[in-house]
Structures are given as structure tokens and as C-alpha cells.
Amino acid sequence: xxxxxxxxxxxxxxxxxxxxxxxxxxxxxxxxxxxxxxxxxxxxxxxxxxxxxxxxxxxxxxxxxxxxxxxxxxxxxxxxxxxxxxxxxxxxxxxxxxxxxxxxxxxxxxxxxxxxxxxxxxxxxxxxxxxxxxxxxxxxxxxxxxxxxxxxxxxxxxxxxxxxxxxxxxxxxxxxxxxxxxxxxxxxxxxxxxxxxxxxxxxxxxxxxxxxxxxxxxxxxxxxxxxxxxxxxxxxxxxxxxxxxxxxxxxxxxxxxxxxxxxxxxxxxxxxxxxxxxxxxxxxxxxxxxxxxxxxxx
Amino acid sequence: xxxxxxxxxxxxxxxxxxxxxxxxxxxxxxxxxxxxxxxxxxxxxxxxxxxxxxxxxxxxxxxxxxxxxxxxxxxxxxxxxxxxxxxxxxxxxxxxxxxxxxxxxxxxxxxxxxxxxxxxxxxxxxxxxxxxxxxxxxxxxxxxxxxxxxxxxxxxxxxxxxxxxxxxxxxxxxxxxxxxxxxxxxxxxxxxxxxxxxxxxxxxxxxxxxxxxxxxxxxxxxxxxxxxxxxxxxxxxxxxxxxxxxxxxxxxxxxxxxxxxxxxxxxxxxxxxxxxxxxxxx
Numbered sequence: 001x002x003x004x005x006x007x008x009x010x011x012x013x014x015x016x017x018x019x020x021x022x023x024x025x026x027x028x029x030x031x032x033x034x035x036x037x038x039x040x041x042x043x044x045x046x047x048x049x050x051x052x053x054x055x056x057x058x059x060x061x062x063x064x065x066x067x068x069x070x071x072x073x074x075x076x077x078x079x080x081x082x083x084x085x086x087x088x089x090x091x092x093x094x095x096x097x098x099x100x101x102x103x104x105x106x107x108x109x110x111x112x113x114x115x116x117x118x119x120x121x122x123x124x125x126x127x128x129x130x131x132x133x134x135x136x137x138x139x140x141x142x143x144x145x146x147x148x149x150x151x152x153x154x155x156x157x158x159x160x161x162x163x164x165x166x167x168x169x170x171x172x173x174x175x176x177x178x179x180x181x182x183x184x185x186x187x188x189x190x191x192x193x194x195x196x197x198x199x200x201x202x203x204x205x206x207x208x209x210x211x212x213x214x215x216x217x218x219x220x221x222x223x224x225x226x227x228x229x230x231x232x233x234x235x236x237x238x239x240x241x242x243x244x245x246x247x248x249x250x251x252x253x254x255x256x257x258x259x260x261x262x263x264x265x266x267x268x269x270x271x272x273x274x275x276x277x278x279x280x281x282x283x284x285x286x287x288x289x290x291x292x293x294x295x296x297x298x
Numbered sequence: 299x300x301x302x303x304x305x306x307x308x309x310x311x312x313x314x315x316x317x318x319x320x321x322x323x324x325x326x327x328x329x330x331x332x333x334x335x336x337x338x339x340x341x342x343x344x345x346x347x348x349x350x351x352x353x354x355x356x357x358x359x360x361x362x363x364x365x366x367x368x369x370x371x372x373x374x375x376x377x378x379x380x381x382x383x384x385x386x387x388x389x390x391x392x393x394x395x396x397x398x399x400x401x402x403x404x405x406x407x408x409x410x411x412x413x414x415x416x417x418x419x420x421x422x423x424x425x426x427x428x429x430x431x432x433x434x435x436x437x438x439x440x441x442x443x444x445x446x447x448x449x450x451x452x453x454x455x456x457x458x459x460x461x462x463x464x465x466x467x468x469x470x471x472x473x474x475x476x477x478x479x480x481x482x483x484x485x486x487x488x489x490x491x492x493x494x495x496x497x498x499x500x501x502x503x504x505x506x507x508x509x510x511x512x513x514x515x516x517x518x519x520x521x522x523x524x525x526x527x528x529x530x531x532x533x534x535x536x537x538x539x540x541x542x543x544x545x546x547x548x549x550x551x552x553x554x555x556x557x558x559x560x561x562x563x564x565x566x567x568x569x570x571x572x573x574x575x576x577x578x579x580x
Contacts, residue, residue: 006480013389014406021409027424085320109328111568113508115535120331190313217417219511268420279415
């Protein structure tokens with residue numbers, strides 16, 4: 001076989017990239033090995049958190065684990081509801097001349113760094129939640145406004161532009177003959193939306209899965225707004241921790257406590273798997289739905 | 299019959315109201331985020347003027363100072379990250395487009411997908427274990443490496459996508475003139491697409507600039523001076539993260555100025571990307 005000079009030129013970069021991603025996985029697995037051997041998934045099911053500098057302390061991560069799930073579910077719901085509503089509004093109700101403005105606004109929102117949303121959550125949204133008095137709905141409600149709810153909503157708002165781009169694209173990919181047929185039947189806006197949303201259900205679920213994957217790994221916003229307390233997130237207006245906020249607040253000193261670093265990296269590995277599964281599933285579903293819609297238009 | 303028609307109209311109106319309110323709320327939040335940054339950040343910028351970009355932060359509870367050293371750290375880290383990201387990401391993107399069914403491309407695609415899906419804090423943890431622990435201290439270099447890894451998927455994917463958009467006829471013309479594949483790609487396809495590649499690198503730069511989590515444990519938290527590549531440093535996003543959560547009014551105000559600065563830089567990059575190649579998915 002003749003050697004292709006282009007392949008030789010380009011391969012080192014690709015190999016470097018493969019080494020980077022392999023070493024990420026290798027480090028995560030190797031550094032958390034201790035935890036898996038000693039404890040299996042036990043640390044994820046235990047509540048007790050008692051660090052120790054001398055012995056291996058107990059680092060139960062059930063509360064942050066559930067905190068991550070609840071925060072991500074809230075974020076996913078907020079992003080999903082807002083982006084679906086936006087798609088219906090843009091396509092069925094809003095005058096066409098708003099289209100450019102809305103896509104420009106979504107683009108700008110997507111371009112804002114997460115720390116900017118974090119700052120907004122910390123200084124605007126959390127105080128608003130505090131003043132709303134919603135915390136009194138919970139037995140252990142947050143007196144500061146920092147809570148699972150606060151973090152979930154701000155993360156959801158940060159993700160919404162991305163999710164909206166996906167839902168809007170799917171909405172517009174619906175063959176025009178369907179839209180025409182709906183109009184010719186005299187269907188009103190909500191009826192057209194009902195039919196079209198039914199057609200692109202797959203894409204909406206896909207965007208929700210992608211949002212979930214993104215929300216699970218979001219650190220900056222969550223660490224600034226979730227309240228950072230090891231607490232079971234039984235009620236959304238309670239302060240809590242997520243795996244990411246726990247890592248953000250504890251990893252810097254983790255080397256002082258034997259066992260803590262390994263537990264945190266094990267938590268990170270669990271999060272990587274969760275986010276990976278959710279994202280891959282979402283991308284697969286988006287592809288399948290897009291292909292099916294295209295097939296139906298023929 | 300009439301009541302049925304009335305009900306339809308009402309449901310339609312309610313639906314309209316609901317989706318309109320939700321959409322406006324979402325766009326309002328976007329506007330409000332920027333507005334608050336302007337309201338809080340502009341007075342600080344007006345008060346400090348250019349000194350904001352030179353001085354180091356004031357003492358807790360004292361004057362505002364500035365984010366000079368942090369700005370240097372940010373520029374050094376983000377530029378290093380995007381150059382390194384371009385050096386790895388662009389060739390990988392070309393490879394994945396030109397030899398899409400070759401085994402190395404397939405593995406590279408999976409590797410890229412993995413990096414893209416990994417939460418960015420995890421990248422920071424891995425660099426911490428691999429670079430910061432052996433070096434014994436966080437450094438601008440470790441921070442740049444983390445940012446480079448987070449930017450890589452964007453650079454490679456965007457490079458590949460921009461190359462895939464070039465019509466086949468250009469290749470056919472080159473091949474029919476007897477040019478070998480490597481010359482076709484390096485002398486015709488890539489130069490034709492410099493704009494697409496620049497877009498990819500700018501997109502990566504924008505991501506690197508906005509990230510906080512990867513540098514949390516790798517870049518250090520040296521806000522008062524820039525000590526060099528192999529020493530602790532800081533980025534604007536880190537400054538915001540740490541200073542905003544302190545109780546000191548002067549540090550919070552400095553954080554707001556940094557937020558405004560970060561918004562301006564991100565917007566400039568985002569609109570440069572948009573200008574260069576029309577519709578781009580962020």
C-alpha cells in the first residue's frame with residue numbers, strides 16, 4: 001500500500017486527541033479505583049458525611065447525587081418548556097418579521113459565558129427567590145434564596161437557547177405540505193402546534209436528554225446558587241449540594257483527607273457516565289426523528 | 299355548535315397567551331442578564347477608567363483596584379489554549395473529513411465525542427491529577443491545557459463541518475488536472491476554506507474564554523500579579539467566581555466590572571464568528 005503524505009501529516013494531531021481522551025478516562029478510573037474496590041457503589045447510597053484526616057472517613061454521596069438529579073430535572077423542565085413554547089410562538093403566532101430578532105437574541109444568550117448567568121443567579125435571582133417567601137413552603141427552606149430550585153431554574157435558563165435552537169430546527173423541518181394541509185383545514189394555532197409537536201415529539205425528547213446531560217455537568221452556576229449544604233433535596237426550596245458543586249467546594253482540599261479525592265473522582269466518573277448516556281441517547285433520537293420526518297416527506 | 303367554536307377560540311387565545319408569555323420571559327431574562335451587568339459594571343468602569351485594566355484588586359473592604367494581572371492571565375491562557383487547540387483540532391477536523399471511513403478518523407470521532415460530553419469540571423480534575431500534582435502548584439500552563447481540551451471539540455467539529463460544505467466539483471476539477479489528493483487538500487481545499495477554519499478557532503477561543511470550571515483547580519487564584527507561565531495565575535471568570543461570593547462590597551463591584559468585560563469580549567468573538575460564516579451553532 002502506498003503511504004499517503006496527507007495521512008502522515010494529519011495523523012499526529014488525531015493521535016494526540018485520542019491520547020487526551022483516553023487519559024481522561026484512564027485517570028478517572030485509576031484514581032477512583034480505591035473507591036470501587038472498597039465500596040462498590042456503596043458511597044452513592046450512603047448519607048453519612050464525616051471527613052477524617054487520620055483514617056479513611058465516610059463520604060456518603062447520596063445527598064449530592066440526588067441533588068444533581070433534582071437540579072438537572074428542574075433545569076431540563078425549564079429549558080424544555082420554554083423552548084417548546086418559543087417554537088410554537090415563533091412558528092404559529094408571532095409575525096414573521098420577529099424571526100430575525102428572536103434568532104439574534106437566542107444567539108446572544110447562547111454566547112454568554114455560564115459565569116455571567118451564575119452571577120445573575122447569585123445577585124438577582126436568588127434574592128428574588130428569598131423575597132418571594134417560597135422557602136416557607138419547605139420545612140427546611142433556604143433563608144438565603146440559594147436552593148436546588150434556584151440553581152435548577154438558572155441552569156435551565158442558560159440551557160434554553162441551545163434547546164430552543166434544536167426544537168426550532170425540528171419544527172421548521174416539518175414538511176411544508178403538512179403545514180399547508182393544516183391551514184387548509186382551518187386549523188387554529190394551537191391545533192396546528194398540537195399536530196406538529198406530535199410529529200417532532202422525538203426531537204423534543206432528544207433536546208431534553210441533551211439538556212439533562214448538560215445540566216448534570218454544569219458547575220459554575222450550580223456552585224454559586226445551590227447553597228452548598230449536604231442535604232437530601234427533599235423539597236426544592238432547600239439548600240443542597242450537587243456532585244459538581246461538591247467537587248468545586250471540596251476538591252481543592254481533598255488531598256488533606258485520605259479517601260476523599262478518590263470518592264470525588266468516583267462521583268465525577270458516575271456523572272460522566274450519566275451525562276454521556278443521556279447525551280448519546282439524545283443525539284441518536286434526534287437523528288432517528290430527523291430521518292423519519294424526511295422519509296415521510298417523500 | 300357555537301359553544302364548541304367559542305371554546306376553540308378561547309383555547310387558541312389561551313395557548314397564544316401562554317407561549318407568548320413564556321417566550322417573552324425567556325428573552326427578557328437574556329436582556330436582564332446583560333442589563334444588570336451594564337447597570338452594575340458601567341459605574342465601576344467609569345469610576346476607574348483605564349486603571350481598571352492595569353491595577354491589581356484592592357484590599358478586602360478597601361478600594362476597587364482593577365483586574366490587570368487577571369486580564370494578562372486570561373489573555374495568555376486563552377491564546378495558548380486556542381493556538382494549541384488549533385494545532386490539534388484543525389488537522390483532526392481535516393482528517394475526519396478527508397478520510398471519514400479510515401479507522402483512525404473513526405476513533406478520533408469517538409474520542410472527540412467523549413471530550414465534548416464530559417462536564418468541563420472533570421477536565422479540570424484530570425489536569426489537576428496529571429499536571430498540577432506533579433508540578434506541585436497550579437499554573438497558567440495547566441489552566442491553558444484544561445481550556446485547550448474544552449475548546450478542542452468545537453474547533454475540530456467546526457473545521458470538519460466547514461470542509462464538508464465545499465462542493466465536490468472543486469475536488470473533481472483538481473483531480474482531473476492530475477493533482478494528488480494531498481496537494482488538492484493542502485493547496486486548494488484548505489486555502490479555500492480559511493474562513494471556515496478561522497471560524498472554528500474563534501469558536502474555540504470563545505468557549506475557552508467563557509469557561510470557569512476547568513480552571514478552578516488548575517490555574518490557581520493569583521489575582522495580584524502575573525508571575526509567568528509555570529506559576530499560578532487567574533482568569534476573569536475565576537475572579538468573578540471568587541470575588542462575587544465574598545462579602546466585600548469593593549470585590550463584588552470589581553466582579554461586576556469583570557462580568558461586563560467578559561460579556562463584551564464574548565459578544566465580540568460571537569459576532570465575529572457569525573460575521574465570518576453566517577449561521578453557526580454555538
